[in-house]
Amino acid sequence: MPLPLEGAVSAEPSAQIRTEGGFVADLGVIGQLYVLVESPEGLVLMDQHAAHERVLFEKMLRELETDSAPAQKLLLPLTLELDARDAVFLHANQKRYTNWGLA
Numbered sequence: 036m037p038l039p040l041e042g043a044v045s046a047e048p049s050a051q052i053r054t055e056g057g058f059v060a061d062l063g064v065i066g067q068l069y070v071l072v073e074s075p076e077g078l079v080l081m082d083q084h085a086a087h088e089r090v091l092f093e094k095m096l097r098e099l100e101t102d103s104a105p106a107q108k109l110l111l112p113l114t115l116e117l118d119a120r121d122a123v124f125l126h127a128n129q130k131r132y133t134n135w136g137l138a
Contacts, residue, residue, distance in 0.1 A: 099134065106136030 050061040052072065060073040070081045098104040117125060125132070 102134050104134065104136055 052059050052061055059079070062071040062073055062078075064070055064083075065080070068083060070083055070086070072079045072081060095104065
């Protein structure tokens with residue numbers, strides 16, 4: 036059963052979206068799940084939910100790389116009991132854990 040094509044045919048010019056590889060044209064939405072875009076390589080069918088997750092993931096990576104990731108303290112702090120070897124490892128990597136929001 037074919038999915039309904041919504042917004043793919045329009046009298047208005049399609050939206051131009053800038054990407055790392057150039058520009059793509061937004062042709063419409065299929066079944067309220069997928070976006071149909073035209074790229075220099077051809078037509079691309081993109082899952083909107085997966086694309087949104089990818090955008091959030093890449094934002095999180097950029098924040099981690101620039102040490103600007105948001106963090107929040109636990110309401111009830113967790114106390115760890117570590118042996119000497121693990122305590123040394125944790126102390127040696129403390130800056131990394133702090134950047135990840137684990138302080």
